[in-house]
Amino acid sequence: MTESSGTEPPRSRDGAQTIHRTAALLREIAAARGGGAPLNRLAAATGLAPSTAHRMLQALVDEELLAKDPASRTYRPGPLLYELGLAAAPQLDLRKLCQPSLQRLAEGTGDTAYLTIRSGGDALSLDRCEGSFPIKALPLDIGNRRPLGVGAGALAVIAAMPRAEGDAAVAANAARYPRYRLTAERVARELEATRARGHAVSTGRFVARYRGVAVPFGGGEVPAASLCIIAISERLKPERQDRILALLVREAATLTALLATQPPPEPTGHW
Structure with missing residues:
Protein backbone atom coordinates (compact mmCIF):
# COMPACT_ATOMS: atom_id res chain seq x y z
CA MET A 1 0.00 0.00 0.00
CA THR A 2 1.46 3.38 -0.99
CA GLU A 3 1.53 6.27 1.40
CA SER A 4 -0.44 9.41 0.70
CA SER A 5 1.62 12.20 -0.83
CA GLY A 6 -0.30 14.77 1.21
CA THR A 7 -1.41 16.67 -1.88
CA GLU A 8 -5.06 17.44 -2.43
CA PRO A 9 -6.70 15.49 -5.28
CA PRO A 10 -7.63 17.70 -8.26
CA ARG A 11 -11.31 16.83 -7.93
CA SER A 12 -11.29 17.97 -4.30
CA ARG A 13 -9.62 21.26 -5.25
CA ASP A 14 -12.20 21.79 -8.02
CA GLY A 15 -15.01 21.18 -5.53
CA ALA A 16 -13.64 23.76 -3.10
CA GLN A 17 -13.24 26.28 -5.91
CA THR A 18 -16.84 25.74 -6.98
CA ILE A 19 -18.05 26.41 -3.43
CA HIS A 20 -16.02 29.63 -3.23
CA ARG A 21 -17.38 30.77 -6.59
CA THR A 22 -20.93 29.97 -5.53
CA ALA A 23 -20.50 31.96 -2.34
CA ALA A 24 -19.18 34.91 -4.36
CA LEU A 25 -22.26 34.82 -6.60
CA LEU A 26 -24.59 34.67 -3.60
CA ARG A 27 -22.86 37.64 -1.95
CA GLU A 28 -23.15 39.76 -5.10
CA ILE A 29 -26.84 38.93 -5.42
CA ALA A 30 -27.42 39.75 -1.76
CA ALA A 31 -25.65 43.09 -2.29
CA ALA A 32 -28.17 43.96 -5.02
CA ARG A 33 -31.03 43.58 -2.52
CA GLY A 34 -34.49 43.84 -4.10
CA GLY A 35 -33.21 45.11 -7.43
CA GLY A 36 -31.78 41.78 -8.52
CA ALA A 37 -28.54 41.29 -10.44
CA PRO A 38 -28.13 40.42 -14.14
CA LEU A 39 -25.78 37.76 -15.45
CA ASN A 40 -23.24 40.15 -16.98
CA ARG A 41 -22.80 42.08 -13.73
CA LEU A 42 -22.44 38.90 -11.69
CA ALA A 43 -19.88 37.45 -14.09
CA ALA A 44 -17.84 40.66 -14.06
CA ALA A 45 -17.98 41.05 -10.28
CA THR A 46 -16.88 37.46 -9.60
CA GLY A 47 -14.39 37.07 -12.46
CA LEU A 48 -16.31 34.15 -13.93
CA ALA A 49 -16.82 33.53 -17.61
CA PRO A 50 -20.47 34.32 -18.48
CA SER A 51 -21.10 30.72 -19.54
CA THR A 52 -19.72 29.39 -16.25
CA ALA A 53 -21.69 31.92 -14.21
CA HIS A 54 -24.85 31.03 -16.12
CA ARG A 55 -24.48 27.31 -15.40
CA MET A 56 -23.87 27.94 -11.72
CA LEU A 57 -26.76 30.37 -11.42
CA GLN A 58 -29.13 27.95 -13.12
CA ALA A 59 -28.13 25.21 -10.68
CA LEU A 60 -28.82 27.57 -7.77
CA VAL A 61 -32.23 28.40 -9.25
CA ASP A 62 -32.98 24.68 -9.60
CA GLU A 63 -32.19 24.23 -5.89
CA GLU A 64 -34.34 27.29 -4.99
CA LEU A 65 -31.35 29.07 -3.50
CA LEU A 66 -32.00 31.73 -6.13
CA ALA A 67 -34.99 32.93 -8.13
CA LYS A 68 -34.83 34.38 -11.65
CA ASP A 69 -37.13 37.13 -12.85
CA PRO A 70 -38.09 36.16 -16.42
CA ALA A 71 -38.94 39.74 -17.38
CA SER A 72 -35.77 41.51 -16.20
CA ARG A 73 -33.58 38.36 -16.40
CA THR A 74 -32.11 39.21 -13.00
CA TYR A 75 -31.36 36.91 -10.09
CA ARG A 76 -32.63 37.33 -6.53
CA PRO A 77 -32.31 35.29 -3.32
CA GLY A 78 -34.59 32.26 -3.38
CA PRO A 79 -36.87 30.79 -0.72
CA LEU A 80 -34.40 28.13 0.40
CA LEU A 81 -31.91 30.82 1.43
CA TYR A 82 -34.52 32.26 3.78
CA GLU A 83 -35.29 28.83 5.23
CA LEU A 84 -31.62 28.09 5.79
CA GLY A 85 -31.15 31.49 7.39
CA LEU A 86 -33.76 30.69 10.01
CA ALA A 87 -31.62 27.77 11.14
CA ALA A 88 -28.43 29.83 11.25
CA ALA A 89 -29.14 32.19 14.16
CA PRO A 90 -25.79 33.32 15.60
CA GLN A 91 -24.74 32.31 19.09
CA LEU A 92 -23.96 35.96 19.82
CA ASP A 93 -26.93 38.15 18.87
CA LEU A 94 -25.00 41.33 18.20
CA ARG A 95 -28.04 43.08 16.79
CA LYS A 96 -30.04 42.59 19.97
CA LEU A 97 -27.06 43.56 22.10
CA CYS A 98 -26.55 46.83 20.20
CA GLN A 99 -30.18 47.94 19.92
CA PRO A 100 -30.14 50.10 23.10
CA SER A 101 -27.02 51.91 21.88
CA LEU A 102 -28.58 52.59 18.48
CA GLN A 103 -31.72 53.88 20.18
CA ARG A 104 -29.75 56.25 22.39
CA LEU A 105 -27.73 57.51 19.43
CA ALA A 106 -30.84 58.16 17.34
CA GLU A 107 -32.55 59.95 20.22
CA GLY A 108 -29.45 61.96 21.12
CA THR A 109 -28.74 63.16 17.58
CA GLY A 110 -32.14 63.09 15.86
CA ASP A 111 -30.44 61.33 12.93
CA THR A 112 -30.12 57.74 11.72
CA ALA A 113 -27.83 55.39 13.64
CA TYR A 114 -26.39 52.32 11.92
CA LEU A 115 -24.75 49.12 13.12
CA THR A 116 -22.37 47.68 10.52
CA ILE A 117 -20.37 44.46 10.79
CA ARG A 118 -17.82 42.62 8.71
CA SER A 119 -19.11 39.76 6.61
CA GLY A 120 -16.24 38.24 4.63
CA GLY A 121 -15.00 40.96 2.29
CA ASP A 122 -18.18 43.00 2.77
CA ALA A 123 -19.66 45.44 5.23
CA LEU A 124 -23.16 44.34 6.24
CA SER A 125 -25.76 46.79 7.57
CA LEU A 126 -27.01 44.74 10.48
CA ASP A 127 -29.40 47.26 12.03
CA ARG A 128 -30.44 50.92 12.07
CA CYS A 129 -32.55 53.25 14.18
CA GLU A 130 -34.14 56.45 12.85
CA GLY A 131 -34.05 59.72 14.74
CA SER A 132 -36.69 62.42 15.03
CA PHE A 133 -35.35 64.86 12.44
CA PRO A 134 -37.96 65.14 9.66
CA ILE A 135 -35.51 64.62 6.78
CA LYS A 136 -34.34 61.02 7.10
CA ALA A 137 -30.93 59.86 5.90
CA LEU A 138 -31.63 56.28 4.83
CA PRO A 139 -29.07 55.40 2.14
CA LEU A 140 -28.78 51.82 3.44
CA ASP A 141 -31.44 49.28 4.29
CA ILE A 142 -30.92 46.60 6.90
CA GLY A 143 -29.19 43.74 5.11
CA ASN A 144 -27.42 45.92 2.54
CA ARG A 145 -23.91 44.77 1.65
CA ARG A 146 -21.06 46.71 0.10
CA PRO A 147 -17.31 46.17 -0.13
CA LEU A 148 -15.35 46.94 3.01
CA GLY A 149 -14.19 50.54 2.76
CA VAL A 150 -17.20 52.02 0.95
CA GLY A 151 -18.71 54.61 3.31
CA ALA A 152 -17.88 55.71 6.84
CA GLY A 153 -19.37 52.67 8.57
CA ALA A 154 -17.50 50.26 6.30
CA LEU A 155 -14.23 52.16 6.75
CA GLY A 166 -7.60 45.02 6.92
CA ASP A 167 -4.99 45.86 4.31
CA ALA A 168 -5.53 42.46 2.68
CA ALA A 169 -9.29 43.10 2.54
CA VAL A 170 -8.74 46.38 0.67
CA ALA A 171 -6.47 44.66 -1.85
CA ALA A 172 -8.94 41.80 -2.33
CA ASN A 173 -11.75 44.28 -3.11
CA ALA A 174 -9.72 46.32 -5.61
CA ALA A 175 -11.74 45.19 -8.62
CA ARG A 176 -15.05 46.07 -6.90
CA TYR A 177 -14.29 49.66 -5.90
CA PRO A 178 -14.63 51.33 -9.34
CA ARG A 179 -18.38 50.62 -9.22
CA TYR A 180 -18.47 53.07 -6.29
CA ARG A 181 -16.15 55.59 -7.98
CA LEU A 182 -13.31 54.53 -5.70
CA THR A 183 -9.92 52.87 -6.07
CA ALA A 184 -8.05 50.60 -3.69
CA GLU A 185 -5.42 53.31 -3.33
CA ARG A 186 -7.97 55.88 -2.24
CA VAL A 187 -9.60 53.46 0.21
CA ALA A 188 -6.16 52.63 1.65
CA ARG A 189 -5.45 56.34 2.20
CA GLU A 190 -8.82 56.88 3.87
CA LEU A 191 -8.25 53.79 6.01
CA GLU A 192 -4.92 55.17 7.24
CA ALA A 193 -6.62 58.46 8.11
CA THR A 194 -9.35 56.56 9.95
CA ARG A 195 -6.81 54.59 11.96
CA ALA A 196 -4.96 57.77 12.87
CA ARG A 197 -8.12 59.65 13.95
CA GLY A 198 -9.84 56.69 15.58
CA HIS A 199 -13.02 57.36 13.58
CA ALA A 200 -14.18 57.49 9.97
CA VAL A 201 -15.94 60.25 8.08
CA SER A 202 -17.59 60.07 4.69
CA THR A 203 -17.51 62.85 2.13
CA GLY A 204 -20.67 62.00 0.24
CA ARG A 205 -18.84 59.93 -2.37
CA PHE A 206 -21.06 56.91 -1.71
CA VAL A 207 -24.36 58.85 -1.60
CA ALA A 208 -23.85 62.50 -2.49
CA ARG A 209 -26.53 64.04 -0.29
CA TYR A 210 -25.46 62.37 2.94
CA ARG A 211 -22.50 62.49 5.30
CA GLY A 212 -21.49 60.02 7.98
CA VAL A 213 -19.24 59.65 10.98
CA ALA A 214 -18.44 56.23 12.46
CA VAL A 215 -16.35 54.61 15.20
CA PRO A 216 -15.02 51.03 15.25
CA PHE A 217 -15.41 48.36 17.91
CA GLY A 218 -15.04 44.59 18.14
CA GLY A 219 -12.53 42.81 15.96
CA GLY A 220 -11.35 40.20 18.47
CA GLU A 221 -13.58 37.24 19.26
CA VAL A 222 -16.57 39.20 17.96
CA PRO A 223 -16.92 40.52 14.41
CA ALA A 224 -15.27 43.80 13.52
CA ALA A 225 -18.08 46.35 13.68
CA SER A 226 -18.90 50.04 13.75
CA LEU A 227 -21.48 52.49 14.98
CA CYS A 228 -22.33 55.24 12.51
CA ILE A 229 -24.49 58.32 12.32
CA ILE A 230 -25.64 59.32 8.82
CA ALA A 231 -27.39 62.62 8.18
CA ILE A 232 -27.99 65.09 5.38
CA SER A 233 -24.80 67.02 4.71
CA GLU A 234 -26.10 70.26 6.27
CA ARG A 235 -26.42 68.51 9.65
CA LEU A 236 -22.88 67.14 9.77
CA LYS A 237 -20.81 70.31 9.72
CA PRO A 238 -17.48 69.99 11.59
CA GLU A 239 -18.73 71.67 14.76
CA ARG A 240 -21.66 69.24 15.07
CA GLN A 241 -19.51 66.25 14.13
CA ASP A 242 -17.53 66.67 17.36
CA ARG A 243 -20.65 66.34 19.51
CA ILE A 244 -21.90 63.34 17.55
CA LEU A 245 -18.47 61.72 17.70
CA ALA A 246 -18.47 61.99 21.50
CA LEU A 247 -21.80 60.13 21.62
CA LEU A 248 -20.51 57.43 19.27
CA VAL A 249 -17.31 56.94 21.27
CA ARG A 250 -19.32 56.62 24.48
CA GLU A 251 -21.63 53.97 23.03
CA ALA A 252 -18.75 52.05 21.44
CA ALA A 253 -17.04 51.91 24.86
CA THR A 254 -20.29 50.71 26.43
CA LEU A 255 -20.59 47.93 23.85
CA THR A 256 -16.95 46.92 24.20
CA ALA A 257 -17.44 46.51 27.95
CA LEU A 258 -20.70 44.63 27.43
CA LEU A 259 -19.19 42.28 24.87
CA ALA A 260 -16.39 41.43 27.29
CA THR A 261 -18.99 39.84 29.57
CA GLN A 262 -20.51 37.66 26.82
CA PRO A 263 -19.41 34.07 26.13
CA PRO A 264 -17.27 34.05 22.97
CA PRO A 265 -19.06 32.81 19.84
CA GLU A 266 -17.93 29.65 18.15
CA PRO A 267 -15.43 30.48 15.38
CA THR A 268 -16.94 30.29 11.91
CA GLY A 269 -14.29 31.78 9.63
CA HIS A 270 -17.00 34.02 8.19
CA TRP A 271 -15.73 37.21 9.81
Missing part, protein backbone atom coordinates in the same frame (compact mmCIF):
# COMPACT_ATOMS: atom_id res chain seq x y z
CA ALA A 156 -14.55 52.01 10.51
CA VAL A 157 -15.16 48.26 10.29
CA ILE A 158 -11.78 47.75 8.57
CA ALA A 159 -10.16 49.93 11.22
CA ALA A 160 -11.44 47.47 13.84
CA MET A 161 -9.66 44.59 12.08
CA PRO A 162 -5.99 43.68 12.59
CA ARG A 163 -3.88 45.90 10.32
CA ALA A 164 -2.59 43.14 8.03
CA GLU A 165 -6.05 41.64 7.69
Whole structure:
Protein backbone atom coordinates (compact mmCIF):
# COMPACT_ATOMS: atom_id res chain seq x y z
CA MET A 1 0.00 0.00 0.00
CA THR A 2 1.46 3.38 -0.99
CA GLU A 3 1.53 6.27 1.40
CA SER A 4 -0.44 9.41 0.70
CA SER A 5 1.62 12.20 -0.83
CA GLY A 6 -0.30 14.77 1.21
CA THR A 7 -1.41 16.67 -1.88
CA GLU A 8 -5.06 17.44 -2.43
CA PRO A 9 -6.70 15.49 -5.28
CA PRO A 10 -7.63 17.70 -8.26
CA ARG A 11 -11.31 16.83 -7.93
CA SER A 12 -11.29 17.97 -4.30
CA ARG A 13 -9.62 21.26 -5.25
CA ASP A 14 -12.20 21.79 -8.02
CA GLY A 15 -15.01 21.18 -5.53
CA ALA A 16 -13.64 23.76 -3.10
CA GLN A 17 -13.24 26.28 -5.91
CA THR A 18 -16.84 25.74 -6.98
CA ILE A 19 -18.05 26.41 -3.43
CA HIS A 20 -16.02 29.63 -3.23
CA ARG A 21 -17.38 30.77 -6.59
CA THR A 22 -20.93 29.97 -5.53
CA ALA A 23 -20.50 31.96 -2.34
CA ALA A 24 -19.18 34.91 -4.36
CA LEU A 25 -22.26 34.82 -6.60
CA LEU A 26 -24.59 34.67 -3.60
CA ARG A 27 -22.86 37.64 -1.95
CA GLU A 28 -23.15 39.76 -5.10
CA ILE A 29 -26.84 38.93 -5.42
CA ALA A 30 -27.42 39.75 -1.76
CA ALA A 31 -25.65 43.09 -2.29
CA ALA A 32 -28.17 43.96 -5.02
CA ARG A 33 -31.03 43.58 -2.52
CA GLY A 34 -34.49 43.84 -4.10
CA GLY A 35 -33.21 45.11 -7.43
CA GLY A 36 -31.78 41.78 -8.52
CA ALA A 37 -28.54 41.29 -10.44
CA PRO A 38 -28.13 40.42 -14.14
CA LEU A 39 -25.78 37.76 -15.45
CA ASN A 40 -23.24 40.15 -16.98
CA ARG A 41 -22.80 42.08 -13.73
CA LEU A 42 -22.44 38.90 -11.69
CA ALA A 43 -19.88 37.45 -14.09
CA ALA A 44 -17.84 40.66 -14.06
CA ALA A 45 -17.98 41.05 -10.28
CA THR A 46 -16.88 37.46 -9.60
CA GLY A 47 -14.39 37.07 -12.46
CA LEU A 48 -16.31 34.15 -13.93
CA ALA A 49 -16.82 33.53 -17.61
CA PRO A 50 -20.47 34.32 -18.48
CA SER A 51 -21.10 30.72 -19.54
CA THR A 52 -19.72 29.39 -16.25
CA ALA A 53 -21.69 31.92 -14.21
CA HIS A 54 -24.85 31.03 -16.12
CA ARG A 55 -24.48 27.31 -15.40
CA MET A 56 -23.87 27.94 -11.72
CA LEU A 57 -26.76 30.37 -11.42
CA GLN A 58 -29.13 27.95 -13.12
CA ALA A 59 -28.13 25.21 -10.68
CA LEU A 60 -28.82 27.57 -7.77
CA VAL A 61 -32.23 28.40 -9.25
CA ASP A 62 -32.98 24.68 -9.60
CA GLU A 63 -32.19 24.23 -5.89
CA GLU A 64 -34.34 27.29 -4.99
CA LEU A 65 -31.35 29.07 -3.50
CA LEU A 66 -32.00 31.73 -6.13
CA ALA A 67 -34.99 32.93 -8.13
CA LYS A 68 -34.83 34.38 -11.65
CA ASP A 69 -37.13 37.13 -12.85
CA PRO A 70 -38.09 36.16 -16.42
CA ALA A 71 -38.94 39.74 -17.38
CA SER A 72 -35.77 41.51 -16.20
CA ARG A 73 -33.58 38.36 -16.40
CA THR A 74 -32.11 39.21 -13.00
CA TYR A 75 -31.36 36.91 -10.09
CA ARG A 76 -32.63 37.33 -6.53
CA PRO A 77 -32.31 35.29 -3.32
CA GLY A 78 -34.59 32.26 -3.38
CA PRO A 79 -36.87 30.79 -0.72
CA LEU A 80 -34.40 28.13 0.40
CA LEU A 81 -31.91 30.82 1.43
CA TYR A 82 -34.52 32.26 3.78
CA GLU A 83 -35.29 28.83 5.23
CA LEU A 84 -31.62 28.09 5.79
CA GLY A 85 -31.15 31.49 7.39
CA LEU A 86 -33.76 30.69 10.01
CA ALA A 87 -31.62 27.77 11.14
CA ALA A 88 -28.43 29.83 11.25
CA ALA A 89 -29.14 32.19 14.16
CA PRO A 90 -25.79 33.32 15.60
CA GLN A 91 -24.74 32.31 19.09
CA LEU A 92 -23.96 35.96 19.82
CA ASP A 93 -26.93 38.15 18.87
CA LEU A 94 -25.00 41.33 18.20
CA ARG A 95 -28.04 43.08 16.79
CA LYS A 96 -30.04 42.59 19.97
CA LEU A 97 -27.06 43.56 22.10
CA CYS A 98 -26.55 46.83 20.20
CA GLN A 99 -30.18 47.94 19.92
CA PRO A 100 -30.14 50.10 23.10
CA SER A 101 -27.02 51.91 21.88
CA LEU A 102 -28.58 52.59 18.48
CA GLN A 103 -31.72 53.88 20.18
CA ARG A 104 -29.75 56.25 22.39
CA LEU A 105 -27.73 57.51 19.43
CA ALA A 106 -30.84 58.16 17.34
CA GLU A 107 -32.55 59.95 20.22
CA GLY A 108 -29.45 61.96 21.12
CA THR A 109 -28.74 63.16 17.58
CA GLY A 110 -32.14 63.09 15.86
CA ASP A 111 -30.44 61.33 12.93
CA THR A 112 -30.12 57.74 11.72
CA ALA A 113 -27.83 55.39 13.64
CA TYR A 114 -26.39 52.32 11.92
CA LEU A 115 -24.75 49.12 13.12
CA THR A 116 -22.37 47.68 10.52
CA ILE A 117 -20.37 44.46 10.79
CA ARG A 118 -17.82 42.62 8.71
CA SER A 119 -19.11 39.76 6.61
CA GLY A 120 -16.24 38.24 4.63
CA GLY A 121 -15.00 40.96 2.29
CA ASP A 122 -18.18 43.00 2.77
CA ALA A 123 -19.66 45.44 5.23
CA LEU A 124 -23.16 44.34 6.24
CA SER A 125 -25.76 46.79 7.57
CA LEU A 126 -27.01 44.74 10.48
CA ASP A 127 -29.40 47.26 12.03
CA ARG A 128 -30.44 50.92 12.07
CA CYS A 129 -32.55 53.25 14.18
CA GLU A 130 -34.14 56.45 12.85
CA GLY A 131 -34.05 59.72 14.74
CA SER A 132 -36.69 62.42 15.03
CA PHE A 133 -35.35 64.86 12.44
CA PRO A 134 -37.96 65.14 9.66
CA ILE A 135 -35.51 64.62 6.78
CA LYS A 136 -34.34 61.02 7.10
CA ALA A 137 -30.93 59.86 5.90
CA LEU A 138 -31.63 56.28 4.83
CA PRO A 139 -29.07 55.40 2.14
CA LEU A 140 -28.78 51.82 3.44
CA ASP A 141 -31.44 49.28 4.29
CA ILE A 142 -30.92 46.60 6.90
CA GLY A 143 -29.19 43.74 5.11
CA ASN A 144 -27.42 45.92 2.54
CA ARG A 145 -23.91 44.77 1.65
CA ARG A 146 -21.06 46.71 0.10
CA PRO A 147 -17.31 46.17 -0.13
CA LEU A 148 -15.35 46.94 3.01
CA GLY A 149 -14.19 50.54 2.76
CA VAL A 150 -17.20 52.02 0.95
CA GLY A 151 -18.71 54.61 3.31
CA ALA A 152 -17.88 55.71 6.84
CA GLY A 153 -19.37 52.67 8.57
CA ALA A 154 -17.50 50.26 6.30
CA LEU A 155 -14.23 52.16 6.75
CA ALA A 156 -14.55 52.01 10.51
CA VAL A 157 -15.16 48.26 10.29
CA ILE A 158 -11.78 47.75 8.57
CA ALA A 159 -10.16 49.93 11.22
CA ALA A 160 -11.44 47.47 13.84
CA MET A 161 -9.66 44.59 12.08
CA PRO A 162 -5.99 43.68 12.59
CA ARG A 163 -3.88 45.90 10.32
CA ALA A 164 -2.59 43.14 8.03
CA GLU A 165 -6.05 41.64 7.69
CA GLY A 166 -7.60 45.02 6.92
CA ASP A 167 -4.99 45.86 4.31
CA ALA A 168 -5.53 42.46 2.68
CA ALA A 169 -9.29 43.10 2.54
CA VAL A 170 -8.74 46.38 0.67
CA ALA A 171 -6.47 44.66 -1.85
CA ALA A 172 -8.94 41.80 -2.33
CA ASN A 173 -11.75 44.28 -3.11
CA ALA A 174 -9.72 46.32 -5.61
CA ALA A 175 -11.74 45.19 -8.62
CA ARG A 176 -15.05 46.07 -6.90
CA TYR A 177 -14.29 49.66 -5.90
CA PRO A 178 -14.63 51.33 -9.34
CA ARG A 179 -18.38 50.62 -9.22
CA TYR A 180 -18.47 53.07 -6.29
CA ARG A 181 -16.15 55.59 -7.98
CA LEU A 182 -13.31 54.53 -5.70
CA THR A 183 -9.92 52.87 -6.07
CA ALA A 184 -8.05 50.60 -3.69
CA GLU A 185 -5.42 53.31 -3.33
CA ARG A 186 -7.97 55.88 -2.24
CA VAL A 187 -9.60 53.46 0.21
CA ALA A 188 -6.16 52.63 1.65
CA ARG A 189 -5.45 56.34 2.20
CA GLU A 190 -8.82 56.88 3.87
CA LEU A 191 -8.25 53.79 6.01
CA GLU A 192 -4.92 55.17 7.24
CA ALA A 193 -6.62 58.46 8.11
CA THR A 194 -9.35 56.56 9.95
CA ARG A 195 -6.81 54.59 11.96
CA ALA A 196 -4.96 57.77 12.87
CA ARG A 197 -8.12 59.65 13.95
CA GLY A 198 -9.84 56.69 15.58
CA HIS A 199 -13.02 57.36 13.58
CA ALA A 200 -14.18 57.49 9.97
CA VAL A 201 -15.94 60.25 8.08
CA SER A 202 -17.59 60.07 4.69
CA THR A 203 -17.51 62.85 2.13
CA GLY A 204 -20.67 62.00 0.24
CA ARG A 205 -18.84 59.93 -2.37
CA PHE A 206 -21.06 56.91 -1.71
CA VAL A 207 -24.36 58.85 -1.60
CA ALA A 208 -23.85 62.50 -2.49
CA ARG A 209 -26.53 64.04 -0.29
CA TYR A 210 -25.46 62.37 2.94
CA ARG A 211 -22.50 62.49 5.30
CA GLY A 212 -21.49 60.02 7.98
CA VAL A 213 -19.24 59.65 10.98
CA ALA A 214 -18.44 56.23 12.46
CA VAL A 215 -16.35 54.61 15.20
CA PRO A 216 -15.02 51.03 15.25
CA PHE A 217 -15.41 48.36 17.91
CA GLY A 218 -15.04 44.59 18.14
CA GLY A 219 -12.53 42.81 15.96
CA GLY A 220 -11.35 40.20 18.47
CA GLU A 221 -13.58 37.24 19.26
CA VAL A 222 -16.57 39.20 17.96
CA PRO A 223 -16.92 40.52 14.41
CA ALA A 224 -15.27 43.80 13.52
CA ALA A 225 -18.08 46.35 13.68
CA SER A 226 -18.90 50.04 13.75
CA LEU A 227 -21.48 52.49 14.98
CA CYS A 228 -22.33 55.24 12.51
CA ILE A 229 -24.49 58.32 12.32
CA ILE A 230 -25.64 59.32 8.82
CA ALA A 231 -27.39 62.62 8.18
CA ILE A 232 -27.99 65.09 5.38
CA SER A 233 -24.80 67.02 4.71
CA GLU A 234 -26.10 70.26 6.27
CA ARG A 235 -26.42 68.51 9.65
CA LEU A 236 -22.88 67.14 9.77
CA LYS A 237 -20.81 70.31 9.72
CA PRO A 238 -17.48 69.99 11.59
CA GLU A 239 -18.73 71.67 14.76
CA ARG A 240 -21.66 69.24 15.07
CA GLN A 241 -19.51 66.25 14.13
CA ASP A 242 -17.53 66.67 17.36
CA ARG A 243 -20.65 66.34 19.51
CA ILE A 244 -21.90 63.34 17.55
CA LEU A 245 -18.47 61.72 17.70
CA ALA A 246 -18.47 61.99 21.50
CA LEU A 247 -21.80 60.13 21.62
CA LEU A 248 -20.51 57.43 19.27
CA VAL A 249 -17.31 56.94 21.27
CA ARG A 250 -19.32 56.62 24.48
CA GLU A 251 -21.63 53.97 23.03
CA ALA A 252 -18.75 52.05 21.44
CA ALA A 253 -17.04 51.91 24.86
CA THR A 254 -20.29 50.71 26.43
CA LEU A 255 -20.59 47.93 23.85
CA THR A 256 -16.95 46.92 24.20
CA ALA A 257 -17.44 46.51 27.95
CA LEU A 258 -20.70 44.63 27.43
CA LEU A 259 -19.19 42.28 24.87
CA ALA A 260 -16.39 41.43 27.29
CA THR A 261 -18.99 39.84 29.57
CA GLN A 262 -20.51 37.66 26.82
CA PRO A 263 -19.41 34.07 26.13
CA PRO A 264 -17.27 34.05 22.97
CA PRO A 265 -19.06 32.81 19.84
CA GLU A 266 -17.93 29.65 18.15
CA PRO A 267 -15.43 30.48 15.38
CA THR A 268 -16.94 30.29 11.91
CA GLY A 269 -14.29 31.78 9.63
CA HIS A 270 -17.00 34.02 8.19
CA TRP A 271 -15.73 37.21 9.81
